[in-house]
Amino acid sequence: MSEYDEIPVERTPPADDVAERSVIGAILLSRQAMEDVAAAMQPGDFYQPRHELILRAALALTHRGVPVDAVTVGDELQRVGKLAAAGGVVYLHECTSAVTTVANAGHYARIVAEKAIMRRLVEAGMRITQMGYASEGDPAALVEGARAEVDAVSTATVTETGTIGAGLDDLARELEEAPTLVPTPWPSLDGVLGGFRPGAMYVIAGRPGKGKSVVALQIARKLAMRGPVGFVSLEMSKSEVLQRMVAQVASIPLTSLTTHQLTDVDWNSMRIARPSIMSLPLHVRDDLRTLEQVSSWARTLHRQGSMQALVVDYLGLLTSEERHRERHLEIGAMTGALKRLAMALDIPVFLLSQLNRQAIARGKGKEVPPVLTDLRESGSIEQDADVVMLLHREDRKNVLEVNVAKHRQGPTDRIELMWEGPFVRAVTKQWGATAFLEEPKEMG
Template identity: 35%
Template structure:
């Protein structure tokens, strides 16, 4: 729905203007825009000398997210035409000027819609200097973001009155849209060619590490895997197998030891239990005493030592909201980004408890879990971060070492994951450790697209302190 429609007019080129702000505190209802900046940008693309035309258009296009950022439909039409002409040009110096643009608009039957050929010459005359083209484009982008925020807010109000969905879903969708508008700055074009990538690649080789990769708190596991942007890492385990400890320990390592923002999505434990486990692991305290709120004097001394670290962990977010969906997780990521803490890692505990979105009545549970798995993979690539999904095994995995085929409800998890770690503990029927490896957890690297698979790393299971510990010397 366009802003014009939201404000009660059917003509997209007409917006009500109620003049200056009323004395009662109301607002001017004219959507934010800068007509002078729009005219200057268009004029700059047609006024630039032939040797600099490509550079000016590239710089302006890098600032604008979309031709729809222009407020006036006529300006959007002109800009789209110029971009099409630029894309279709074959020479090193594309010929774009008022005459060639007018000719192209005539072919498309749109010249009259933009005000005729004289208006193109008017645009050229409004440009103080072509060098400021990118600056004018930044002004246009800023005004477009403000209009998008207004549109999202208006849509949320309308959906609230119409009660078209539940309140949580409406709020999550609206928050995601508003934050996307507020933080939607256009980044520079990514390096794509081998030449562009080569110097950075050599620097990483010389440094001996990938600066974009995250390590884990377990030294011996780091010898086998790295957590890289865009990866889906799935950690599977049976009930009481240690997957929640793995996820929380990993997120705490990233946030508290590496000082990188981390987001933990928990559908299995509430905030109080999460904080108890986190505090137990960081302060070396029995988690049961923290859960029961029965701390000893020695416990309080240890808590005091980590108090400053925990009190300043603004970059470590624990979300235990009910009925979490993929869209709500995206909204939470954008919420953190808007506050200057764009997460470096997301841990979801656990995958099969997530609420599916848009599932039909005829869809199977396997298909729903497959959609969630694929959605988490897309999310990792979308935000350029590793997403760690904790997953439950089915009952057939009890009593033996697990396989990648043991994931509950769906086999698609194996296909979507870049790395799969299967946790295995030998437990007696009463849930206590048993066998020759009592007190340990086997971390089986069942899939590793960028390294060796099949390795088994032993970790010390210290459940009473809410952690898994490395056994490497």
Template identity: 35%
Template sequence: MSRELFSDEAEFGILGAVLLKPELFDEISSKVDVSDFHDLESAALYQVMIDCHAAGVPIDVVTLSDCRQRLPSGKSTLAHAGEVAMNVPSPANWKAYARIVRERAVLRQIVNAAYVINDTANEERPLSEVIAMAQQATADLRDLDDDGQQDYYKASEILPAVIDTIDSKFNKTMPTGLSTGLEKLDELVRGLRPGNMIVVGGLTGSGKTILGLQIAQHVTCKLAGAGLAFSMEMTKEELVTRGLASLGGINLSALDSGDLQDDDWPKLTSAANVLMGAKLYVNDQAGMTVARIRSIARQCQRREGLSVLLIDYIQLISAESSSNRSLEVGKISTALKNLAKELKIPVIVLAQLNRGSTNRPDKRPRPSDIRDSGQIEQDADVVILVHRDMDSEEGQNGVTELIVGKVRHARVGSCMVQQQGKYVRFVDFEGRPPSNEEVEMGRSFASKFKGSNKHE
């Protein structure tokens, strides 16, 4: 290995700084890990320091030797620690030493990643997979050198920005988050906020995909934002066709069959013009992994300035390994939450529910009904459950309940929307929602809403 990939002098400098000024250990250990050391003797001595500190033992040459008499080479810990302490000019330069050690550790990891990528390329894997692995490997290194970042902040340092934000929201000069396009839902979730993972769950055919796509369309077509939709269930052509139906108010069946009426053509032209001008991007590749999704999303954000990300749906994301499915889905969920924080945008994640809710008297789903992993509910900032009871008259007429079962920044609740099936969209509910008594008794309220259509 090249000399430039490590610095024995800097590693000795770190160890010497601790020996000469033990009160620096907490700060040093927050910056440097055992794995950052290249020299095995230095790494072993640093580990002994960590063990002593954890045990509440003061760190000096004698206590280190008492904790561990010999290092991996067989050399006396007492002799090596004494030698290190004598050859460090001053503990005052520890930050410079730490930075050198961290930089060299990062360089070694980059070289190792390059070896892995080279081996992968030689295995004749698909080019897209090699590129995704390369991007993931380099992205994972982006935050390793964090010496320039503040580890903690005094509340008074944060307070001015928080007060300014509150004042801006009070004066309506700053939105609380992106609108969903549905008034009652916006009132509940108070906007889709940057860094949040919004889980939209539902049974098959409930309309969760309709809701997710509609929100993405609203952000891109009405709010002039940029959105990226990953669909592992539909083709990109199907997604765009649904967009035309939704935006133009055109029967989706007519678009599929080509049996358009004369008055459909102006609507189609108008919807096409809207989509032409929208920054809505779609990906319909099968077998996507989180690493690949992350790579594409980062690329899209750099080029287009991403505002929202949609994933349809989480259970179709391929796992990196073939171990326990629940654990793998949990890892995928946490990775998507981290992606939302990294990109600083709302990430809408669609999820299938199990059929446990169908056995309840009211058939209403709960966040715990999300299939495969409870980690999804735990990671989510907002959980919206799409509930349409097709055994009821109102459900057959498209009346759908959006249950906000979890929201970190507001109270849970629900609202009613009208699903217009032939236009693959939801609109705000114009009638009155059922009372609690009616829900419990299963009484019909389909006659109490306006504009209902059993074919919508």
């Protein structure tokens, strides 16, 4: 039995009335105290409703450039009809009389803010308990909902604010260090992107059969050389993903694997490639269907180790537990959530998306290179993405064009990769296939 098992269910929520009264008294006596308090807490952090009313009145006066004291705050409360609810003018003077020093106002405010966090945690715990007793709903979605409740506790706190120049020293230190960019599988793409950026969302889009899953799998393998990578496959089974990985790494035609017709050379190539594939911490799930399930699994994988990336193949087959009247609204909610997930876990998230048929319409029946407006179902895909890569492969069957059509942190450009169809992979022209027999060298 832990110490928490003996805590009564019914007890007074965490609060410190002395600290709250000291905060109120200090802001009525000192302008500096008012600034210290505003930087350390929010009006809603008070447990006593009257204290919240008083601080809101004081903030309103400050915003209008009016001095804050017991008289002006009393007048403001009277103006908005809240003076009686705040305890009257007498209570304001009681608070000022109880203050021994205004220098500790910031300290008292932090105590109030900490107690508010504890109360929010208690409230979140109660809601999570109710979720646990719920008889309906997907367990993964319930876990994600519980995690969201806890996350909301931390995000509700006051963060330190300041001018934009206040972060200049931190920026200077960052610039002195090597950038936290992870190389892509293709040097020519590195030339445009510089590498993959943690916290960014990358959309890989194209018409069916143009290489989206191929490119995503190569990216996943490259990043898995550095650490765990999550790969969510909504279109292919785990076995199909593995077959494509073997074809890429061992240079075995995919048709030989799918028809089970391997030559002696193929078996030998597979034996050579086996250690490379076996050593990769690439985690593939083909049983996840909702955003909540994907998010919950990604967070779990992240807690277990230094997760490097998440790949979702693909958006069109992903749904959400939260129902929306229209599909484009659901798409928008999901892309926004995946972008926030990338930032929360500080990893790149790769989201595959299909294109609509506008490109064919523009070409009068013949497919032409896609543009951003061809993204299917929602403009939020482009809005939430940090990078959008549009894939095209038509006239020249052995060339895969990658159009970096959006790049929030840098230039846009087009690159060409050599398309090796039998081995379902794209390679840099000057490298050829030898790069795919390399052993992972970045794991440690």
